[in-house]
Ligand SMILES: C=CC1=C(C)c2cc3[nH]c(cc4nc(cc5[nH]c(cc1n2)c(C)c5CCC(=O)O)C(CCC(=O)O)=C4C)c(C)c3C=C
Ligand SMILES: [Fe+2]
């Protein structure tokens with residue numbers, strides 16, 4: 001039977017033209033903004049218009065676009081080299097490649113089964129659920145009825161944890177870990193979303209605990225370990241403590257940041273963490289401020305996703 005693995009992610013603006021597309025699509029997603037469709041459409045246009053100039057400037061500082069798609073393509077190529085019995089495809093939620101276009105092609109190619117794998121380790125209704133819904137709706141729209149199986153999360157999957165710890169150890173470099181404060185920085189979410197039952201925060205916390213324990217077993221202990229939330233937008237109350245709050249409370253002024261909600265580097269890691277929060281840390285007098293890379297297209301992460309696929313029935 002002809003099969004395809006679908007790597008699902010949010011998307012990122014690869015160039016200036018895609019910034020508006022990304023923002024409009026994101027703010028029109030009912031999983032992101034829970035207002036009725038008409039209100040959401042107007043709100044999406046308003047937020048996009050007001051945020052656009054600032055967001056454009058931010059992307060300029062990381063070379064004019066998000067690296068999310070290009071790194072994902074490299075990951076796709078490496079995964080495809082290891083997988084002979086299925087095609088590996090990418091579907092982004094807010095920027096191309098869109099679900100409808102990819103699925104039309106797969107329908108024509110006679111692909112009968114889809115294995116959906118999120119590039120998000122923790123499940124959230126705002127990310128993984130939104131992508132799965134989008135793919136199911138697009139398939140229905142074009143009259144395509146493959147068997148669909150989905151992986152919902154892998155925050156506790158050993159091969160994935162290993163690929164993260166490899167990056168943390170790489171980030172430590174020549175420093176003594178006991179002199180560093182490790183901050184796991186997770187993309188924030190409105191508290192309202194968590195109160196409705198979204199398991200994201202619980203899964204992030206559980207993953208942090210697993211890393212602390214596993215790193216200790218590898219002889220890697222830090223001065224302190226923290227969990228913080230980044231990327232707040234809009235007036236709602238979001239998860240705390242924010243990364244800024246945590247940086248303010250650290251006494252030894254030496255921080256190593258690990259972006260725990262992403263597997264692929266993007267504007268939130270390259271711009272927000274590596275540029276914006278670095279400036280905050282410098283103002284606060286940090287002597288060390290390092291941001292770990294995401295697993296990206298590392299062999300260990302490619303092997304982890306291959307292992308996830310092999311578990312799917
Ligand atoms: C407005 C609400 C938002 C929610 C809820 C949200 C959840 C969420 N997002 C990611 C991953 C990514 N977000 C990225 C960018 C981004 N996210 C929001 C807003 C929400 N995200 C905005 C407005 C933006 C654009 C940048 C900005 O204006 O700050 C990206 C980066 C894409 C790129 O360009 O490289 C990623 C990745 C997760 C994991 C998540 C919930 C758990
Ligand atoms: Fe986001």
Ligand SMILES: [Fe+2]
Pocket residue numbers: 231232268272
């Ligand atoms: Fe952000």
